[in-house]
Amino acid sequence: MPQKRKAPTGIDAKLLIKDAAKLLPQPSRRLFLRGTLSVGSLAMLTGCDIVDGPTAENALRVISRFNDRVQALLFSESTLAPEYPESAITRPFPFNAYYSPDEAPDIDGESYRLEIGGLVDNKKAWTLAELGSMPRVSQITRLVCVEGWSAIGSWQGVRLSDFLKLIGADLRARYVWFQCAEGYSNTIDMPTALHPQTQLTLQFDRHTLPIAYGFPIKIRIPTKLGFKNPKYVTAMWVQNNDAGGYWENQGYNWFSGL
């Protein structure tokens, strides 16, 4: 059984720190319009108080919600993310989080349980062994970070739509919400959860998921930006209310589709 963790192989320590540092939240993040005031030129827009931070921020967030709807319309469950040959895999594959790699959650695979909740018939919690015995799918796809860089990785696991059907999830529900061990969370739309490439991931490059990449479970969604691919997942809820997410709540676009 693959529960015993392995040290992440082939990860460049310098790259880890560099990538982790980039996403560290800045104290100024809630005031993201402050920087624009110094440009001064924005004043010419006015008449109204668009230079007033909260007003502009609200207007921008309204447009961001509009963009969510546009992206949901563009999304197609039959449009697949491009897949690549083994030779295209980015090595070392970057670690990325808002904390450094040594702060990543160290979860005991033996006692781990994936909690299930919400609009689901069977709310039984799942062990890694049980998840590992399910039919496995594999993909080599590009992870695109909201920062702009991308990397090609190889992920193996259970097709999420198969798992949702198996546990009797209400597939007409609007959202699936994921809770992670370190306090991170994500909500995704049901059409994306049912996309054939959306994966409950147990392995990276055919080895047990290393800590850096989300042991014991990552949700791999090649049709969404990297931050909508939660790692260290401990609970999954099927529900009709949008529970938001760690970055989404701070102003990143909710849908973040590719």
Place this chain on the structure above:
Amino acid sequence: MSIEAAPHSTDLRQPAAVAAVIHPRWVRVTHWINALAMFMMIGSGWQIYDASPLFDFLNFPPQLALGGWLAGALLWHFAAMWLLVVNGIVYVTLGFATGRFHRKLLPIKPRAVVRDFLAALRGRLSHDDLTVYNSVQRLLYAGVLLAGVVIVLSGLSIWKPVQFKYLTALFGGYDTARYVHFFAMAAIVAFLTIHVALAFIVPKSLRAIIFGR
């Protein structure tokens, strides 16, 4: 004497300017909406660039960037894109439909471009008739239109590399499309530098794009 001369002088002073509309209203309106959209797209684009720079030697100073941090810049970028694209479609449609592009930008002959470019360097290019573009202007205005098309399409291919995967492939894949998007921005910024500098060197051209004549 001046009292007697006054009624005549208004008729006689600038007969050509009164007759010729250099920029019709639709050009002026779309021009300034585009200027606003460009300001927001470039400023927020520089902030987004800084989150994962393509070149080690290039970072944009935060004072020049829009959005304050990555999420803010992305909100600006994906809001202003609607303004840029909708306004751009109106402008390009009218540009073709009214024949303005054809009339103003063609023909572009290499020999004439070289001649006008050398004349410009010597400060001997005439700006007496602003309704006719010289060959260097034609080349630059046609070029920046092309850069505008490239920046929108490469931007779409970065935004939606799965849903628009064939467009992304056309640009050589996701990573290459980022470089195309960057260089299209660089071309537009280079154009704007010359464009704005010349507008101040030839102030009546600035007046024309505001008041039409």
